[in-house]
Amino acid sequence: MLWIAIRMLTGDRQKFFGLVFGIAFSTLLITQQLTLFVNFLGRGTTAVYNISSNDIWVMDPVSRTPDTALAMPSTALERVRSVDGVEWAAPHLREGATVRTPDGDLERVTIIGVDDTSLVGLPDAIIAGDRNALAMPDSVIIDSVGTARLFGEEVDPIGTRLELNDRRAVIRGIVDAEPTFTSQVILYTRYSNALTYVPGARNRLTFILVRATDGTDPQALVDRIESETGLRARTREQFARDGVDYLIENTGIPLNFGITVTLGFIIGITIVGLTFSLFIRDNIKQFGALKAIGVRNHMIRKMVRAQAAVVGLIGYGFGVFGATLFIKLFEDDPTFKGFYTPWQIPLLSLFAVFVILAITGYFSLRPVLRVDPAEVFR
Amino acid sequence: MARLSFSRQILPLIAVAGLIAAIVFIVTGTPDRAVTDPPETPFRAGGEIAGKPRVAGAGVVEPSSETIAIGTSLSGVVEAVMISPGARVSKGQPLFRVDTRSARARIREGDAAIASARAAIAEARNAEATAARQLALYRSVEDAAAVSRAEVIRAEGDASSARARRQVAEAELANARARRASAATELERSTVRAPIAGEILGVDVRPGETVTAGPGAGGPYVLMGETNPLHVRIDIDEDEVGRVAIGEAAVVSPRGEADTRVDARFVRAEPLVVPKRSLTNQASERVDVRVMQLIFALPDEAAGDFRVGQQVDAFIPAKVDR
Known part of the structure; x- marks a missing residue:
């Protein structure tokens, strides 16, 4: 009986493809836009997630995100080290500066000063050069997106001299780091070097990266650091979340993407709803005939559900494939670098497809269920 | 199908x-x-102190005598430098010598003046003796008419003036001796000597260079200090001062070698809380917080791991009560 339903569905190719297209398109729109939305907001977390070795960030009480931070006196490092449960604490400087390129152009950059001896704070993946090259005088390591921005894709920047705060900076490596929301060029250097590159304020220590000892709950340690030092401490996840919240509060991203996702949903409902209800209306005679030969409404519901499932599955499959393929194809593009499809989003769009089909199925089925079998024979 | x-x-x-x-x-x-382990770990508490309340501090290695910046008492051109960096010197050992020619010349001058004063004394003594004999001769004549009264008076005058000339010559000898002694002192002062036994940490003077004496002059020309044992001067943030268990041994690591940990014996706490000096190579020194300075002695066996002036990280036990 269900096979008959499928044959009924695919009998009219135009309507069938229309339905599949409608579902596929709205799935694509919803999935892709939600993915972009999540990933653009995720740019607020990259500064945190680029560093994989710490589980707590300590900062001045007024600091909010990696890029809106007030520096602390340098002895704050020792005060944090004194807290019980701290395995190690490393200084981390993160400050904006202006760099002069060999061409004489000016470019805003983010200077990141990593711990002098252990280089904690430097992302793990080095594309070119050696992380230990930072030990050489005046050396910086640039991020891959920054290279493309500053020199173009083709140029090998290693050995290039830049000018930072009237001081020489030589690029000695490229690191694979995800860009921040503003996708400024990031230059990594040693903390003591960074102090000279960043024009002078009295306090320079923007963050302290802390690792909890084994068996210490990061949240408990965060509370302890806050109560003992008076500084603000956040776990890695909390601080990443702070970056996202900051973007939500201060940019139009949620609104813009929200509108697009809603539009995708409305287009999906309209196309699918209209086509599906037209299709069922067209087949109302057949359903009547089925009812006449004794098929119950229960069975008819089942048949329509099967039709919806087939259309949904095919459309959803194509849509999700399209959305993930998009991310995959553009993964090397600097704008989309580090973008990925969180697994929750396809589930969300699956739910959306289900809702679209359920709503349209419900409304178009009503006349079928009410049809009098005798109608067919009139 | x-x-x-x-x-x-x-x-x-x-x-x-x-x-x-x-x-x-x-x-x-x-x-x-996921959180991963870094290839190198930064300085961390290890061993016994890891699980206990503690206070962290940063500091610098220094000689136990503190670093002595040797100056010169005389200005001038350096004639000879007798030591090299790293040498061990005993107390009073010469370090370098400022040009001595003028002092030596004045010594020779003094010697000549002494000789001439001695000759003058000898001559004055002769004259005195002659005058005395003459006077005695006149006095021994009993016949009053034989010697005029005027003759006697003249002979008395001659004798006393000859005595006075001798005294002047003697005073001149003393004067010449004093001047020679002063020249000798100057010769001695032109050699700069080690005030204590210790190690030469730096030499910034070479033969032929000028050195200037007095406050605000150049230098330091030679840096030295007693490096056996070495001390570390640990800065503790003023907020943490109350937590430190004064008197306990500290765990010290040289910067960059977090795995080298030595126990350093407590020596003293500086009574003065001073502004923190940040060793940032900045032209303008930054004063942000005040720090208490604690001095610890490094054990002898760790001497090879530490150098004077090196930065160190340290953990000091905190008070357990409260």
Whole structure:
């Protein structure tokens, strides 16, 4: 009986493809836009997630995100080290500066000063050069997106001299780091070097990266650091979340993407709803005939559900494939670098497809269920 | 079912394949955000102190005598430098010598003046003796008419003036001796000597260079200090001062070698809380917080791991009560 339903569905190719297209398109729109939305907001977390070795960030009480931070006196490092449960604490400087390129152009950059001896704070993946090259005088390591921005894709920047705060900076490596929301060029250097590159304020220590000892709950340690030092401490996840919240509060991203996702949903409902209800209306005679030969409404519901499932599955499959393929194809593009499809989003769009089909199925089925079998024979 | 239907069989298969591909993309594309261990760990508490309340501080290695910046008491051109960096010197050992020619010349001058004063004394003594004999002769004549009264008076005058000339000559000898002694002192002062036994840490003077004496002059020309044992001067943030268990041994690591940990014996706490000096190579020194300075002695066996002036990190036990 269900096979008959499928044959009924695919009998009219135009309507069938229309339905599949409608579902596929709205799935694509919803999935892709939600993915972009999540990933653009995720740019607020990259500064945190680029560093994989710490589980707590300590900062001045007024600091909010990696890029809106007030520096602390340098002895704050020792005060944090004194807290019980701290395995190690490393200084981390993160400050904006202006760099002069060999061409004489000016470019805003983010200077990141990593711990002098252990280089904690430097992302793990080095594309070119050696992380230990930072030990050489005046050396910086640039991020891959920054290279493309500053020199173009083709140029090998290693050995290039830049000018930072009237001081020489030589690029000695490229690191694979995800860009921040503003996708400024990031230059990594040693903390003591960074102090000279960043024009002078009295306090320079923007963050302290802390690792909890084994068996210490990061949240408990965060509370302890806050109560003992008076500084603000956040776990890695909390601080990443702070970056996202900051973007939500201060940019139009949620609104813009929200509108697009809603539009995708409305287009999906309209196309699918209209086509599906037209299709069922067209087949109302057949359903009547089925009812006449004794098929119950229960069975008819089942048949329509099967039709919806087939259309949904095919459309959803194509849509999700399209959305993930998009991310995959553009993964090397600097704008989309580090973008990925969180697994929750396809589930969300699956739910959306289900809702679209359920709503349209419900409304178009009503006349079928009410049809009098005798109608067919009139 | 003999013929494959595009809509009913091929399309769903493609859709399922697309779905599987999408799942693969999602699984492989999800970034790894797990916390990992860094290739090198920064300075951390190890051993016994790891699980206990503690206070962290940063500091610098210094000689136990503190670093002595040797100056010069005389200005001038350096004639000879007798030591090299790293040498051990005993107390009073010469370090360098400022040009001595003028002092030596004045010594010779003094010697000549002494000789001439001695000659003058000898001559004055002769004259005195002659005058005394003459006077005695006149006095021994009993016949008053034989010697006029005027003769006697003249002879008395001669005797006393000869005595006075001798005294002047003697005073001149004393004067010449004093001047020679002063020249000798100057010769001695032109050699700069080690005030204590210790190690030469730096030499910034070479033969032929000028050195200037006095406050605000150049230098330091030689840096030295007692490096056995070495001390570390640890800065503790003023906020933490109350927590430090004064008197306990500290765990000290040279900067960059977090795995080298030595126990340093407590020596003293500086009574004065001073502004922290940040060793940042900045032209303008930054004063942000005040720090208490604690001095610890490094054990002898760790001497090879530490150098004077090196930065260190330290953990000091905190008070357990409260």
